[in-house]
Amino acid sequence: xxxxxxxxxxxxxxxxxxxxxxxxxxxxxxxxxxxxxxxxxxxxxxxxxxxxxxxxxxxxxxxxxxxxxxxxxxxxxxxxxxxxxxxxxxxxxxxxxxxxxxxxxxxxxxxxxxxxxxxxxxxxxxxxxxxxxxxxxxxxxxxxxxxxxxxxxxxxxxxxxxxxxxxxxx
Numbered sequence: 212x213x214x215x216x217x218x219x220x221x222x223x224x225x226x227x228x229x230x231x232x233x234x235x236x237x238x239x240x241x242x243x244x245x246x247x248x249x250x251x252x253x254x255x256x257x258x259x260x261x262x263x264x265x266x267x268x269x270x271x272x273x274x275x276x277x278x279x280x281x282x283x284x285x286x287x288x289x290x291x292x293x294x295x296x297x298x299x300x301x302x303x304x305x306x307x308x309x310x311x312x313x314x315x316x317x318x319x320x321x322x323x324x325x326x327x328x329x330x331x332x333x334x335x336x337x338x339x340x341x342x343x344x345x346x347x348x349x350x351x352x353x354x355x356x357x358x359x360x361x362x363x364x365x366x367x368x369x370x371x372x373x374x375x376x377x378x379x380x381x
Contacts, residue, residue, distance in 0.1 A: 213342050223352070226345040230362045231376040232338035233315040235274040236330040238301040238322070240310075245326065251333045255282045257311075265293040265300040265309035270339040272300075275313035278335040301325045315339045317375035340379060 246257040266275035300312035305324030
């Protein structure tokens with residue numbers, strides 16, 4: 212997506228930098244039994260035993276879809292999969308519309324009424340990355356460069372961690 216906006220001239224070429232990443236994992240309703248997702252095989256059993264799962268159309272949704280495909284259960288999960296539109300997948304779990312949600316930790320954990328079980332296991336584990344860039348028509352390009360320098364610097368690490376992300380290089 213960032214390459215597309217650069218190509219269209221919306222973002223200054225050479226200004227795009229990946230600065231953070233967030234793990235993707237599974238959430239359930241608060242108080243529900245915490246399923247075993249310690250290995251890819253355990254995660255597969257958990258998904259196959261679920262009445263319904265929810266994941267987004269965004270970056271973490273791609274991670275979820277790839278994991279389900281890698282496990283060889285995409286066809287079996289189709290009828291039990293809800294794709295979230297406008298709002299966290301974990302919100303569907305909190306409202307009782309889905310049994311489990313797969314989404315990045317920084318989006319799932321803050322959703323009241325849900326528990327974050329853990330990150331996707333083994334070779335299913337992926338990060339969603341976050342990039343920052345300067346808008347081509349920005350009148351404050353130096354301020355934007357300063358912001359980029361800050362969010363990619365070591366002092367930004369604790370702030371990213373507060374937001375349940377980590378520095379991209381970390």
